[in-house]
Amino acid sequence: MNLAFSAAEEAFRQEVRAFLAANVDGPMREMVRTGMRPEPAEIQAWQRRMHAQGWSAPTWPREHGGTGWSPTQYFIYETEAARAYAPVQPHQGLELIGPIIFTYGSEAQKAKYLPRILSGEAWWCQGYSEPGAGSDLASLKTRAVRDGDHYVVNGQKIWTSYAQAATNIFCLVRTEVKPRKQEGISLLLIDMDTPGIRVRPIITLDERHHVNEVFFDEVRVPAENLVGEEGKGWGYGKVLLDRERGISAAGALRLAQFVRVVKERAAAVRAAGGALLAEPDFRTKLAQIEVEMLALEGMSLRTLADAEAGVDSGPRGSMLKIRWSELVQRITELWAEALGTDAALMEPYAGVEAADDMPHATAAYLHMRVTTIYGGANEVQRNIIARRALGL
């Protein structure tokens, strides 16, 4: 057992650090630092830089245009990216549909879709959730009926992130009604400019527009856009589970960004004649969060080492999701707490200057409520751990 990185890994870290120093510009850095999520266009611009560096897909194997990095290299990259306030890469294409396409897709699909994901030209969104389904994803109702060499899709998706900017959507649709609801589901790749698709914005509690409803009205999708076999779509998501472990492990690192910004704010706020950061109650709350983050970091490192060794981490992926989401909520709560009465100010009237990180902290606090809901609510994660890992 040891925590040391090899000399090659340390050299790699220097290379990453140099790249980030040269490529993360001031405005981008500030946006990431204050917890704002960059717009799709900005993320795409970042992806183009990563592409130019040859790093467009840090988690993909070389044969599909990825870097072929080891989990440790990926971890080093993410550690440095968090430290440098680099934006995250476009997740839906790179981590969700890309790997499904290169694992289960046809050669034609690989050739058509993968390069545009790598280059950042394509922006994918995910058509999985439906109104009325919630965490019970498999009860989806959107239908696709075969008509000659097309599928005709009718139905509705919801909570579709950045559908307003997407070029493509990957959709789970029901092609047959079976007694077991996980059967008869197929996976379709659909161009967003296909006639019959309508996108309706949903404004979330942080007052941002990042999710949508997507309506399908007689949308004709070429049959060649079916991934794998008809009716087997539910199973293809499994390829993501194994990959996800390493990714969620790395994602935990980004928490440190919030802690830094909380400390910066609390150092600037005055309380009882000193800095809020020195106030014992506040300090204890912060230390408690940091010590739990240390545990999460340890869990991440162990998960990563497992991935590196090809060993099963059991339920640790779900555990990381649960603990990460709980912690990010508490950190952003503390950030908003540090603001004091500034947390009560969201948007200045015209002509008034906005104050510091004020709207971002409140928006971040509000936005993070969703982290214990999305990707399988934490209650569902606990059900899964109880059933699969504990045998209850």
Add this chain to the structure above:
Amino acid sequence: MNLAFSAAEEAFRQEVRAFLAANVDGPMREMVRTGMRPEPAEIQAWQRRMHAQGWSAPTWPREHGGTGWSPTQYFIYETEAARAYAPVQPHQGLELIGPIIFTYGSEAQKAKYLPRILSGEAWWCQGYSEPGAGSDLASLKTRAVRDGDHYVVNGQKIWTSYAQAATNIFCLVRTEVKPRKQEGISLLLIDMDTPGIRVRPIITLDERHHVNEVFFDEVRVPAENLVGEEGKGWGYGKVLLDRERGISAAGALRLAQFVRVVKERAAAVRAAGGALLAEPDFRTKLAQIEVEMLALEGMSLRTLADAEAGVDSGPRGSMLKIRWSELVQRITELWAEALGTDAALMEPYAGVEAADDMPHATAAYLHMRVTTIYGGANEVQRNIIARRALGL
């Protein structure tokens, strides 16, 4: 709405205060103050004093020898008793079987049992729980078979408090096997010196002997000791529910005793050059507990006012039990925390002097783990609230 007591109530408070000042002696006061539970003989001695004062049954109606106090008077008594570190009265006779006897018992039973409960001569214990039943009380298996003018009892009870000192036990027994397990249960009053009863001590995690297993081997109980009707025993406990609201409301007051002793210890302990009590982390934890106790006090007062007005408090009785038990655990945890390394010392070797409240704090912390289990585990209390009050 107001929080004021009437002049008559204030006069009553003075009367109670004078009585307690004259009757709670030093050793008793010290025992209650340090969280030790007095032995049955000491509690019985206290009951004799209360009896001499005419206060042997503060919650009973006058016609059965009680004080006939209003809920507010009872509340005032308990407030003052907590402040004076008076011991609690013998609970099982006064609050559990006594009211069942005067509500459902025969005249002969009332004449035989009630006076000895009031005087403190009789010590009752409760034969409800059985191994394997836990919070699912109604699945009890102890059988009573009618044989002429006796019932013959066979079976086993567990967690029987102070069976080692009891003169009587009231037992739920199965007289008939019915499809609904709550039916066919009868309530028997049994003298502890009846042949065939064997008591086995259970030492609990606080290293004390207050609970037991009680074994019944062909124990012959006169049929006249059946309370009410055969097979209806399960229902008789209901009379306690209404009464319990006021009692648990008053019980919440006793928490203040623990807070006082924690503060005394923390004022004496040195930390970083000052008193532990002044240390910000400790102070915050204590204040957090005290503010939750204030909420509990408010809940208690409202419950009491409801009882006084004959209004239903809904699920507040169960809520009080949940919150009281959670808080008493946290207070005793904090008490043990205040002890520092003294919490690691339970019992001195012969010839070594014991240190202060050291063993009591640790024993209290350990003992209080049971409060979220007994009287219907808190999980069961939450089930009950969900079903009965929320309609889930």
Add this chain to the structure above:
Amino acid sequence: MDFSLSPEQQMLRDSVERFAAEHGDFPAWRRRVAAGEAFDAAAWAQMAQLGWLGIAVPEAAGGMGFGPVETMLVAEGLGRSLCRVPYAGSCVLAPALLAESDPLLGGIVAGTGQVAAAVSEAEGRYDLAHVATRAVRLGGGWVLEGAKSFVPDGATADWFIVPARTTGGVADAAGITLFLVPATAQGLEVQRHRGPDHHHHARLVLRQVEATVLGEVDGGLAPLEAAVDRAIVAHLAEAMGSMEALRDTTLAYLKTREQFGATLGSFQALQHRMVDMAIACEEARSLLYLAALQLDAPVMARRRAVSGAKARVGQCAAFVAHQAVQLHGGVGTSDELAVSHHLRRLRVIDVLYGDSAHHLRRFAAATDAMAA
């Protein structure tokens, strides 16, 4: 000891319930917000008609001369219906400081003159005694120089109550005087903001602003603190209305929403969460009563009750609001349901006149003072 309402109070409560039901139409609420309306003027006018804006104003000044219980009943209804009006500041805090003869009271009762309290300074966090804004005599009057970092509902105020230092050092308890400043005063800059709760708040910059003394010179802190405590209780009652609305709407959702072939409410883990929300509401209500009924108690008892309630209700409200969002799942995070707006309003109420952490310390200090 009695927690029941008098017949008049019951009538008021029923009337408030009807008001809340009428004004609880959420699509209409959203349209008004989207239109940029700074507060709910129609509801405000109706409240004036009903006499509610004068509940805490003496009868001699045209009000109803009622106490904290009636104030509480009205504020609960505002919380339940998310009604965006400057009630606690203008109708509870201000009347507690104005003399019975003050002509402003007429405007307050009529709803035509809003008064807001500017008690926060950037360097003082939640300490009312931290007053760096200075008042200097000029001719027969006073001029103020300084800044106030947060005025709840201040964007639409016609008058501001502004504490300023007349003697002593920045954080001294003595030497603070209260002043009245009209929103139109020369040298006063009102920086208006919309809050996450869609209330419209303000910051003030005062540059040689002429002002009128309110109460005693150098003796402003004690009456201010008493008035703020009354406003806090009104806000806690509002929070209570919000919390119970969340509790009820979440319970209804659990009973109807199906997932995995069963209603959400059939899952034990969610049942227990719902029970804990109900317990949090019971705790909060109990503390609210204790605080409301001790507003006229001796100062330390009042402080302990008010700060205890502010600290713990804040925690309970955060728990209830977070769980309401969680149990609603995705839709709980959308702008389109009232759930997230209750969360946002409760978040703002927590920072009004001191957050939970601040009031926990104030509660502890008052507890110590009473034991000493």
Add this chain to the structure above:
Amino acid sequence: MDFSLSPEQQMLRDSVERFAAEHGDFPAWRRRVAAGEAFDAAAWAQMAQLGWLGIAVPEAAGGMGFGPVETMLVAEGLGRSLCRVPYAGSCVLAPALLAESDPLLGGIVAGTGQVAAAVSEAEGRYDLAHVATRAVRLGGGWVLEGAKSFVPDGATADWFIVPARTTGGVADAAGITLFLVPATAQGLEVQRHRGPDHHHHARLVLRQVEATVLGEVDGGLAPLEAAVDRAIVAHLAEAMGSMEALRDTTLAYLKTREQFGATLGSFQALQHRMVDMAIACEEARSLLYLAALQLDAPVMARRRAVSGAKARVGQCAAFVAHQAVQLHGGVGTSDELAVSHHLRRLRVIDVLYGDSAHHLRRFAAATDAMAA
């Protein structure tokens, strides 16, 4: 970066597991406790035979010269089986302070000479630098005067390591010297206590006790702190073994125990509680590894890792132990199951060398120091 065990370490782990299984016979454990046995002498002798008492002792001194990982593996087994032996004090803390040539090491390895650390004073709470016990030169040697309020497993110790002040004020970091005192020393009073964990601890009163210097005069604090950190990690490993024993036995209980016509494990609220216990164990194990692997890191990194682990593992252990009792119900509170004894041992481990609150502050200070 690698969290896997070497083949030798795997062998050791297997061997420890067999040892724990053998010594985990709980009725036998209770009989030994009831007989008043101060520590498990048979297990101790077997550990000596297996060479485990010398794991942290250099090979030159007859030990195995292994590192923190091997120490951890042994301590985990002790925790799992509730083995009452003075391992961390005598075999981890003491060897870290003794010179390779010290003859005491032979007794430690053989299990015939127990060494205990007397680092606590009544007025110092958990501050290692608080040393009021004074050492004064007398002739060619030193005599000690003072008292130590807690010596873990001190009741059966043959030697005590006693920090005493040679220069400076009571809480100064400089001026502390470590001394060795035999249990039989003139003027030494050993006050023996049984703990709630059935370990036998001690307090010391020193009246003109002759003592031998250990290490450098006036420079005792830094090596003491490093040695204590090693002992802490051993105790955390022991706690880990206890926690996983509780997790496993509770899970097994949930699967078999029936109530209301179903196994306890079929109730969702209890399933989720069990999951949280499992997560707490994962957190604790992760922190344990980070701490163990940084025992030889620079001092601030070591402190941060060790104190972070001590703080959080203490919290996780309390949660796991409390929930284990709760989920077992009545029987969980009885003396007759191992469950409550694990709770008691974990409670004691939390106060050994500083409780969670103390180490959270030490963690925060180290975090600040590393950022500065």
